[in-house]
Amino acid sequence: EVQLVQSGAEVKKPGESLKISCKVSGYTFSTYWIGWVRQTPGKGLEWMGVIYPGDSDTRYSPSFQGQVTISADKSISTAYLQWSSLKASDTAIYYCARRDGYSGYLYFDYWGQGTLVTVSS
Amino acid sequence: DIQMTQSPSSLSASIGDGVTITCRASQSISTYLNWYQQKPGKAPKLLIFAASSLQSGVPSRFSGSGSGTDFTLTISSLQPEDFATYYCQQSYSTPRRFGQGTKLEIK
Numbered sequence: 756e757v758q759l760v761q762s763g764a765e766v767k768k769p770g771e772s773l774k775i776s777c778k779v780s781g782y783t784f785s786t787y788w789i790g791w792v793r794q795t796p797g798k799g800l801e802w803m804g805v806i807y808p809g810d811s812d813t814r815y816s817p818s819f820q821g822q823v824t825i826s827a828d829k830s831i832s833t834a835y836l837q838w839s840s841l842k843a844s845d846t847a848i849y850y851c852a853r854r855d856g857y858s859g860y861l862y863f864d865y866w867g868q869g870t871l872v873t874v875s876s
Numbered sequence: 877d878i879q880m881t882q883s884p885s886s887l888s889a890s891i892g893d894g895v896t897i898t899c900r901a902s903q904s905i906s907t908y909l910n911w912y913q914q915k916p917g918k919a920p921k922l923l924i925f926a927a928s929s930l931q932s933g934v935p936s937r938f939s940g941s942g943s944g945t946d947f948t949l950t951i952s953s954l955q956p957e958d959f960a961t962y963y964c965q966q967s968y969s970t971p972r973r974f975g976q977g978t979k980l981e982i983k
Contacts, residue, residue: 792920792974800912800920800963800974816971817877850919860926861967862910866919 757781759851759867766873767841774837775870777851784832785809788854790863791825791836795847805854806834841874848872878902878966882975888983893954897978899947899964908968911940911949914977915960924949925967956982 762776777789790805804815808827815825827834834851849870852863879902889895899909907927912920922931924940927947937952951958959982964975 799976800965802965802972802974814970818971852919857926857929860908860929861972862922862925862931862965863912863920864922864931866921869919 757853757865759853759865761849761851761867761870764871764873766875768876769841769843769874771841771874772837772839773841773872774835775849775872777834777836777867779832779834779853782853784827785829789827789834790852790854791823791834792850792852792863793819793847794850794869803836803849808832808834841872843874843876845872846874877971878905878969878973880964880966880973880975882962882964882978884978885976886979886981888981889954890983891954891956894950894952895954895980897949897962897980899942899949899975901945901947901966901968904944905966905968907943908966909940909942909947910965910967911938912963912965912974913958913960914963920963923962951980954980 758780760778785808788805788807791803793801803819804825806813806825824837851867853865855864881900883898909927911924914920928940939950961977961979963977
């Protein structure tokens with residue numbers, strides 16, 4: 756059974772750093788892209804970027820490039836999303852999801868349960 | 877970037893009704909369009925990919941159509957578990973944006 760299990764909710768202050776995780780099981784981690792999606796009440800679902808754990812090839816949305824870092828550790832089948840300096844506007848639910856595809860059509864077929872990040876002074 | 881616009885933003889319907897949700901892309905995306913369903917407190921769930929291909933395990937009352945810039949998600953006979961928020965997503969180019977969502981509520 757494919758599972759993506761994310762780390763727990765976080766409460767941070769502006770300027771602090773944070774790294775959240777997404778541990779996968781049930782398939783070969785290094786052979787599927789993993790993506791991160793942000794959800795806020797005001798902006799809905801936002802595609803942040805994806806990583807291919809096999810070689811750490813990473814693609815970012817221009818909106819998130821330079822604002823976050825996506826990484827992966829093949830040895831423990833875990834993907835990460837990290838911030839070096841959080842802002843209040845980073846308050847959101849963050850989902851990881853496995854990206855699959857068929858004949859070039861790409862989609863997120865399995866999702867983590869989400870990690871709520873709250874940034875407040 | 878390709879922008880995705882859904883309509884309506886919200887919709888009220890009754891059990892057994894058929895409903896259609898529309899998604900429009902700001903430029904042609906061929907059939908590179910996905911639909912997801914999200915219930916409160918849960919992660920999105922893939923319903924349809926490639927505009928009209930039903931994901932395994934999704935009931936056949938869900939169907940998708942369209943190509944180019946205009947797409948529709950149709951639910952043929954609403955069941956209680958279908959009341960949720962629906963999102964389209966283009967998979968044509970990076971960033972693979974989502975629509976703003978359509979909330980389907982019980983009338």
